[in-house]
Amino acid sequence: MYPDKFQYFTPGDIASLEELLDKYRDDSKILAGGQSIIPLLKMRFTSIPNIIDISNIKGLNFIELNDDLEIGPMARTAEVAASNIVAMNCPLLFDAAGKVADPQVRNMGTVGGDICEADPRNDMPAVMLALNADFEITNSSGKRTVNSTEFFKDAYTTALDSNDILTKISIKNIGYHGKYFKFTTMASDFALFAVAINMKLNSDETVKDIGIGLTNVSSTAVKANEVEAYLKGKKIDEKISEEAFSKLLNMIELDDDYNGTKEEKQKILKKIFVNGLKEVYGDSK
């Protein structure tokens, strides 16, 4: 790899990190594993004068169950994919973490990095939207909380300012059933598209609450609000699923490209979405 020149920092605590971010602002970027940044630098698709590696900062890597499921931004994807706490309380996140890239990338990559990079092909943004997760954001002037639905703005663009740090991910919707349905071509571990579903039923088998997020069907991850609203209170069958899919089509943008035409992609997505709803609904019963 032959990137442009950059300065490399490894702060040991949040205060030093804040100082660096305040100093370099837009000329810096946090390295939280490197799943996306390293390839971008390597190919010289981007040039970042100051790289701040946060892997030495203590207290950013945790997985805890308090009132909510709380995850530190530096929890490695592989750790999340192997965590009993996550498996018991948030099967959607557990499933999705195990489907990110390959073992080497999961060992280095972090859930926080996946979220903050907001590559439209990254898996975690759609998962967070399906979970209605909250993000604690810290900078030198204090802390604030932003809901995932307010966080993802566009490709590679989030509600984070250049001196902000994601310090905690909180998931309230625990004890649901959920799965991440990821379609990849054989030529790539990145999703051609994927559907994240998180679901809880009433005792009469109608949907009590549902979260649906989609990967790589628009410039950023999509939360299928209208589809969620439509499905609430209903029992899911094939007819309902197909109707839900037709509502979903209004919320996404698929284009013709080398992976296939818009129609071909819709055909695959429909099958994944309808089968996925059926599967998670079945698990929830």
Added chain:
Amino acid sequence: MNKKEILANGMGRYIDDIKLPGMLYMNIYRSPYAHAKIKNIKGGLNSSEFKSYYKSSVGEMAELSGNKEDKTKFLEPSLAIDEVKYYGQPIAAVFSENRYESEDLLNSINVDFEPMESTCSIDAALGKKDISKYTMAKYELGKKFDEKAVDHDIVLEDTFFNERVIGNSIETRGCIADYKDGMLTFYVSTQSVHSVKGGLMNTLNLDKDHVRVIQADTGGAFGSKGGFYPEYLIAAYASMKYKKPVKWIETRSEYLSAAYAGRGVKSYAKIYAKNNGKITGLEAKIYVDAGAYDAGAGGFSSYFIGFQVTGPYRIENVYIESSSIITNKSPVGPYRGAGRPEASFIMERMMDLLADKLNKDPADLRLLNASDEPFTSPTGEKIEEPTRPFFKKALDEFDYYNVSKNNKTGISFFVLIPASRPGDSARIQVKNGRVNVFLGGDTHGQGHEFFARNIINEMLGVDRELVTLENGDTSLLDMGVGAWGSRSAIAGGSALAVVCEKIRDQVIQKYGVYNTDNLLNGEYDASEFYKIDFDVYSLNANMVTSYVKDGKAMIKDWHSYYDLGKVLDKSNVIGQIEGGALQGIGQVLSESLRYSDDGQLIISSIEEAGLLNAENIPENFHIKWSEGSSKVPSHAKGLGESPTIGTPSALVRSIELSTNKRIRETPIKPDYFY
């Protein structure tokens, strides 16, 4: 330690491991457009200073094509002159003692482009009014026939497409040019030091005594390092200019954009057949996406495909029109198989179509169209062995009729045409109690050392551990061809066998009798170019079973039954077969070089190029062979390309039996299973 252990233990010496004092790193500024005028260039070494055209003599089957046309008009300049014709074409070069700074220097080059309309696929070229402008070469094979004169009950037609794929060796291309005191020493990762030497001499007007080409350990090639590349010339010129060694080692994205790709073939086939399944006529149009320039293979590969399209089947009436089409893409070159898999795909796909139409077993239909006698096809392909008995035996070895009852089973039969001509060279040097072997074709990962050791052991009685196969070096063996086209065991092995006889004679001359002690206690040296002016074809068959799970094809059993002649080394054979099978599977399931309509390469990593993951490896390999007779001194037949020929046809058949959807293209598109 043998070579395999050296390489596997990280002790190989590849191009990027070699560092010479004062060495400069070269980086290439490449075209971001598929087609554009260059109005002005500032910076770097560019064509205002270094104007030359290079010629790559890949050698493979060139004699067969008989193309007498002057090809010079399709030659590529080593640095673009006034115009760029493909994405990735070299325009200028920069140099620095630091690899990173050299990369940074690319930003100092300013080129004023005027983008032009590009033609980036066979279909786009065929849609043009003046197709001759887009034709690099055109051939007619067989004989035009009148439909009415052909005895037939049915006619079937279909269209096929094999997308471009590329070798994707783990090591990319690279070289070091070191010009000192009138002598150019050139280290390179290659299949042939001799083709590189020829290219350097011809273009830089150097005589043979002033160029020495040395092969570094070579981390794979699959055809893409058989020929000559413009970057070699630029590095050599720069070394002469700056009087310093110059190293070039490319990144993966450069490799994908500018190393010679393979396949890229579209075809229309029409067969005439009787209701009993006998094929009486074949017409086909074959188009090769040859790229923007003729780099040695683009012109004749369309001929080569047409020549062998009927394979093992005896068909009375055949008429093929084949063309190499000029597109705004990187020049096409040989990729493992190099025309053979494309030809077999057409014929075997038509066989399966006919079997479905007539509701016959595809194997029975193939046997019916095979032959009990030697024959010459209407295109001139001489099949010297009866094909039917061999394939009957293959079906027995596969237990085909039982397996196919319970499995989605595809089969393919084919004739392998190795590039046996014009032979190759070998040298044996005995010194200090050891035997050093040199071959005219350069081993690049196949492990030729193993068969070389076996030949020396068998013919001269020398312990295998005392034998070393050296890398290619034109100063140590001054003649040779190359390692490609399934030829090494045939041509290299035979040359080595002939030189063994010479060495033996030298020992006998000295002592009156041969024994190993007399050999190893003395010093001996002999070499020979063993000339081959005939073909060494072989018959081969594959069978594949698969199933579809979660929208993906999983391969259960992969079977081969190949005629290998004498097996020179078992581990070589198994390695070649398993590796080739994976490349055949990759071509079907995932591999491709994808371009946008305006000729931008839209992949930039080996992952996006679609190389197989471990989960796509067949669950079981069943490797069998026969040892038929061969006319050459090594008694070997060809192998290297066979698995890439037989796998795609057999695998797609197996898959379509699961889905009931016919496959006409490789790779299979993502939505195929939905």
